[in-house]
Amino acid sequence: MSHAIDFELPYPGALNLAAERLGTQVLSCSDDFFASKDNLIKSGRGIFIADKYTDNGKWMDGWESRRRRDGGYDWCTVRLGAPGRIDFIDADTNHFRGNAPASVSLDACYCLGEPDAGTQWTEILPKTSVNAHSQNLIKVDSADNWTHVRLNIYPDGGVARLRVYGSPQVDWSRTLPGELVDLAAIANGGRALLCSDMFFSDMQNLLMPGRGVNMGDGWETKRRRGPGYDWLIMRLAAPGALQKIIVDTCHFKGNYPDRFSLEGAVAADPNCTDADSLKALEWRTVIAETKLHAHREHLFMDEIQDKATAFTHLRLNIYPDGGVSRLRVLGYPK
Missing domain, CATH: 2.60.120.260 (Galactose-binding domain-like)
Structure with missing residues (x-):
């Protein structure tokens, strides 16, 4: 298993291809019982309000799944606002202290429509350990262009924000x-x-x-x-x-x-x-x-x-x- 690199930005002027303002959309996830998948691409690092709760439990500014008991893992699919080459990701677990995942991986695909059951996904980031309440900046070794990513978290938990740093590539x-x-x-x-x-x-x-x-x-x-x-x-x-x-x-x-x-x-x-x-x-x-x-x-x-x-x-x-x-x-x- 590889480990996250400990620094704040992957390189000067890095562009987040998954920025909400670029038109990025969160398409689907395995579970978002505690906190909505849509929070994953919002701006900022997320906030914490100590006494704010919902009917399902503690309100959190990120994507958070319930506790898994079946040995599986959770995932979330995102359509990038700008298709391109991916150099780094930041799986930011800000304010997720006792409920962050132990590790993450990333799959990607290139498709002009939306992914379906027949979509071929490629693992571009193997399972990588992450820290709680931290920016987890991880290098991605891929020279190809991608339109969608799928963030996998092991086994469950919460991620405040996902940043996908790279270069837009237009055909x-x-x-x-x-x-x-x-x-x-x-x-x-x-x-x-x-x-x-x-x-x-x-x-x-x-x-x-x-x-x-x-x-x-x-x-x-x-x-x-x-x-x-x-x-x-x-x-x-x-x-x-x-x-x-x-x-x-x-x-x-x-x-x-x-x-x-x-x-x-x-x-x-x-x-x-x-x-x-x-x-x-x-x-x-x-x-x-x-x-x-x-x-x-x-x-x-x-x-x-x-x-x-x-x-x-x-x-x-x-x-x-x-x-x-x-x-x-x-x-x-x-």
Whole structure:
């Protein structure tokens, strides 16, 4: 039996493919008598309310099965919000102190519909011991792409949250000729790599699905007191020719940027993430410095100066500082 690795995050900028905000769904489980399977993918690490009970027993913020007496084990099936390669999982047993499972394993499958009795599952993580009331970060040795996972717990008990860290993988051959794709979307493989500042909220929020739910659900920098401006560099999901740009300042009413500009670059290595190499790329103007407004979606088409080049990276500049909720980069993957 292997053992969980003891550290907080598997690698910088790790993406949770099982995040609820990506559209992840918990499909089924063997048993969730004490606490609902749907809690497994919620944000945060889970909370504990000492005096809160339900008709079935203690209320717990996670997935918890009853005590097994038959020698079997419990399981829960999850459809990933973004199909892709899986590098690590975190079976977080936060607040499960006397009722955590002794060990876990993980099966995965790739299917365009939903798993059924005929689905072929592959074990990608063998039975691994876990600790109670802990983040249990475990490396997964698999180079394949997966759409669904099945978490097995031995023999029973509670897991507060399941995180499935990896890289989204999109089959671009399934897009129609002439179909516009959001090349910046995190679910398609777009990634924010580097920024001047993200004091108030994380740069990855900029590429998340949907509109921001509040001012904290965007990219926001601190108030700039000196010269200059703030910027963010992202890697597109695939090299692409840009046709439509949406800059959304939803919820940013007194702290939106006054102006923005957008630049593009073509890296010899499309997967380039090195900070110095990114800054040294040959950046070309895509949209010149343009006025922004509060709490509004801004659509740009005619303003795009180069619709032919297949850019690999973009740099969003905001003047002088502030917050942007979402950036949509619609184009044709090359």
